Amino acid sequence: MTAPDARESAPLLRTSPAASTAENYGSAATLYNEFLEEDSVSTSAIAKQEASLLVGSTIPLALAYLLQFSFNFVNILSLGHLGASELAAAALANMTLFMLVNAPAVGLASALDTFCSTAFTAARDKTLVGFHLQRGLISVTIHLLVVLPLLLYLEPILVALHQDPEISRLCSSFVRAQLIGTIPWMYFECIKRYIQAMGHMKASTYVLLGVLPIHLANNYFLVWSPTVGFGFLGAAVANVITFWGMFIGLVVYICLSDARRAWGGWSMQALRTMPQYYSLAIPSMVLVCSDWAAWELMAIAASYLGNVPLAAQTIVINTCSLTYQVPAGLSIAVTNRAGNLLGQARARRSRISSFIGLLLGCISGSLSSAFCLIAASWWGSVYSSDPHVIAEVAVIMPICALFQLSDALNGVSGGVLRSLGRQKAGAWVNFPSYYFLGFPLGLYLTYGSPGMGVTGLWIGICVGVTIASIGQTLICVTADYAEEVSRCMAQVNKNMYIAAESDSENPDDSV
Known part of the structure; x- marks a missing residue:
């Protein structure tokens, strides 16, 4: 199939996609309509x-990810000075919220990257993006x-899993307090993609x-202030205020x-067409959760090796999270x-x-690799003055x-x-790469006959993410983009039909 001519009008487009978008949205579309698609334009110029x-x-985008990353970092710094139990409880609460709420929510919201980016330029009715x-x-x-x-009955669950009763109590109270901010945080992730x-x-x-200066101030006043501060739960309340501020601001x-x-x-x-949305949202959730869960499982596996390996593991994971903000921003940019x-x-x-x-992405990963x-x-x-940790x-x-190059x-x-x-396709590549190959290999190298310690965990996860990156990249470079355009148009046509169906049959449904 030959690539569609840029000047050709697709069934859903008024004149041309670029003209339609620019006509209705002006400056918001400038970034995406700045250059004309001409056969005479060389590949190097494009x-x-x-x-x-x-x-x-x-x-x-990378700065935004870095700012979001900093919120949790500020919390850890603030709580770290309250005591070991408080810090451990907050870390356990964050891990619980990440795995049960944040990772699945980000995965579900990631389907909007696909639906909204194509609908904005392909649909003649731009309210399909809002749909x-x-x-x-x-x-x-x-x-x-x-x-x-x-989440509401977390304490007995943690105790049943043989967690320390005091840490379980603190963790449960932290999670319950932060639940008030969960909805605005998840909605922020959706609206951000919109x-x-x-x-x-x-x-x-x-x-x-x-929001950042408000978050910094709240972490002092609500945790440490002798007048209005109330210690451990003050950090959770600070998060709630921050999340509502993010949502309202957007x-x-x-x-x-x-x-x-x-x-x-x-x-x-x-609501009626949610099954169609889930057809992309569930694989997106598998992609995100498989990645995030691998990190948490590595932390759990390292915890059985002793304090020094666990501390080193925590430092390196924190470093990887920090350097990943650029590839994360680039990923969103290229998606849209x-x-x-x-x-x-x-x-x-x-x-x-x-x-x-x-x-x-390769360049970004190479720079991070050189830094490491x-x-x-x-x-x-x-991070530490302990010579063994260093x-x-x-x-x-x-x-x-x-790992940095492959992860980027x-x-x-x-x-x-x-x-x-x-x-x-990404889910089929990622999940087995992590959980059938990378993580089992890491456990074997760490706890099996090689006895490599925490180094074995990193070799395993490095192998897993390398296989995943190669597999996903091969899918990207071998894709027929002309066929993808046809598939995109068919999908947008279908979405336009189902979005308009209720308006024609039930005109009072929309508000």
Whole structure:
């Protein structure tokens, strides 16, 4: 199949995708309509244009991820001075919320990366983007209702799992207090993807920059202040205030920007068509949860090795989380860019943009790898003064260097797959790579006859993520982007039909 001509009007488009989008959304669409698709434009020229756009989008997105990462870091610093039990309880509470709430919610919301980015440029009725947002909000709300009983009665569950009774009590109270902020946090993740699909890449960064000083102040006043502070639970309350601030800030931004035009009001049809949404959302959730769970399982496995290996493991995981913020931002940028181009029926440019994203992911990962090699001997001293911990970190960091390159490529290739709506393929690659190969190999190297200690865990996870990144990248580079355009148009046509179905049959359903 030959690539569609850029000037050709698809069935859902008024004149051309770019013209339709620019006509209705003006500056919000500028990022995605800046360059014309001409057969005479060389591949190198398009590559330079796409590289410039992706880098420009990645910077604010990476900063936003870094800001979100800093919120939990501030909490740990604040609680670390209260006592070992409080710090352990907060860490256990965070792990519980990450695995039961955050990871599944991010996975469910990630389906919006596919639905919204293509709908914005392909659909003649831009409120289809808002229709998809409704389905994302419904999916995370349903998920919270499912896990809510576990979160409300967490203490007896932890005690039954032989956790320390005092830590179980503190952890349970921390989780219950933070539940008030769970809904706005999940809605923030959904709305963030809604506006990013329309080119508003800096919005979440502005909101998080505004919330950060409030979060810092609350962690002092609510935890340590002799007048209004109430210690351990003050950190949970600070999180709740921060999450509500994030959500409200993004809603206010939408109300004041042209992003509000894509919101068409609530419709019962969004609820009726949830099975179609879950067809992408569940594989997305598997992708996210398999990645996050691997980290938590590594931490649990390392905890049986003693305090020094566990401390070294914690330092290296924290380092990986820090360096991953750039590939994470790049992943979102390439998802929306390639998805928007598919919606504009620009197969050639979408393919080049995806390839440039993968190349930038390799560059980002290589820089992180170089840092791990250069800083291996002294990086542990940034976190600890224990010479044994520093020495253990120095052993792990060279292995972590190889991991950095594979992890960055894995993240960006996952973004390309989301733009193509190929989450199922990614899930089939990721899950067995981590849990049938990487993690079992790590356990064998650590606790089996090799007896390699925490180094074995890192070799195992490095093998797993390398296999996953190779598999996902092969899917990306062998995809037929002209066929993907046809599939994208068919999907948007279907979504337009089901979104409009209730309006024609039940005009009072939408508000």
